Amino acid sequence: MTLGLLYSGGKDSTLAAMLLEDFYDVTLMTATFGITDDWTYARDTAESLGFEFERLDLDPDVATEAVETIRADGFPRNGIQLVHQHSLEQLAAVGFDAIADGTRRDDRVPTVSRAQAQSLEDRHDLDYIAPLSGFGRQAVDRLVESTLDVTVGPSEEITRADYEAELRALIAERDGEDAIGSIFPAHEQTHVTGAQDR
C-alpha cells in the first residue's frame, strides 16, 4: 500500500515515517507555497534517510489567507491550522492509498479531529493515519533521542520546511522583520540530520 506523509524534516514527521515504513510504501511529501526554498532541507533529510521524496505544491491564495488571519489574530495558530488542512486536501488528491502526518497527542496546532479524519477518508477513499497521535510529548522525545540525530535551536535559526518558514517570510515582506518576533513566540525547533543504526 502506498502512503504519502506530510514531511517537514523535523523530528515528529521523521519519527512518523519510521513508524510506518515497515507497513507501507512511504513517500515523504513536503508542502510548499513556492515562497522560499526551505522545502529543499526536508528533501535532503529524506534522501539521507533513504525515503522517497516529492514536493507538494500548495495554493498561494491559501498563504495569503493564512497571513491575513495571522496578522488579524496577532498569533499564528489559526493560520497554521488553515494551511495544514489545505495541505491534507492537496495530499489526498495525489492518489495514495493512505495519507499521514506527524501530529502528536499533545499538539495544540495543527490538530485533526476524528470527524475531520473521517471526512478526509470518506471523500477521498483513503486512510488518514496519525501515527504519533497515541504518543505524548515525553514519549516522542525519548524515541527521538534513541532513534535520530537532531539539531535543536531557536525557531528562527533552524532550517526546516514547516509552514511557519514561508508564512514568516510573507509577513516579514509585508510588515518588516520586526513583526515576526511579536507574532511568532520563540520556541525550539528541530531539524533531523540522520538516523541511528540505519
Added chain:
Amino acid sequence: MTLGLLYSGGKDSTLAAMLLEDFYDVTLMTATFGITDDWTYARDTAESLGFEFERLDLDPDVATEAVETIRADGFPRNGIQLVHQHSLEQLAAVGFDAIADGTRRDDRVPTVSRAQAQSLEDRHDLDYIAPLSGFGRQAVDRLVESTLDVTVGPSEEITRADYEAELRALIAERDGEDAIGSIFPAHEQTHVTGAQDR
C-alpha cells in the same frame, strides 16, 4: 526502553506490538482474573510471534464489580471500561518504562482519554502509548490483511483472551448461559494465528 503492552491475542493488540517492536523492548502482558485459562491462547500467539510474554494478574474484586455493573446496565460497555482502567493501573505498577494498549481511533470501548493518559504518566513516571489511536477501522483492517494470519468468527466461538471471556464466564455462572446472549451483542472477534513474512 522496556514497554509492556496489554495483549489479548487479537488483531489490534498484535498490530500494536508490531508497530512498537523496532523502538522498544516489548513484553506482551495478558490480563487475567484467574477465572478461565483463556489467557493461555494469548501466550501461545505471543510465543509463535516471538514476543516476550507475561501474565498480568487482576484483582478478582474488580471482576465482581464489573459483572455487577454489566448486569445492572444490561450491556457490557461500562464494565469493560472499568476492567481496562484497572488493567492499565496494574500494568503501570509492573515497572516498565512505557506501557501501551491496542485501542483504536474509532473504538467506543475501552477508551483512554488524553487526561487519563496524562494522569497515568504523571502518577507512575512512565509513557502511556496507544499506537493504534491514529488509525481508523479500515486502516487497521487493511494492515491486518497485509501483515497477519487471523481466524475470524462469532465472539462466543473465538478463543482469545480479552476481558469479555472471563466476564461472560462469571455471568453465565450466576445467571445461566442464556443471559450471555442478551447482554453481549453478537460481534466478530479475531484470533491471530501468525504473522506473514516473519
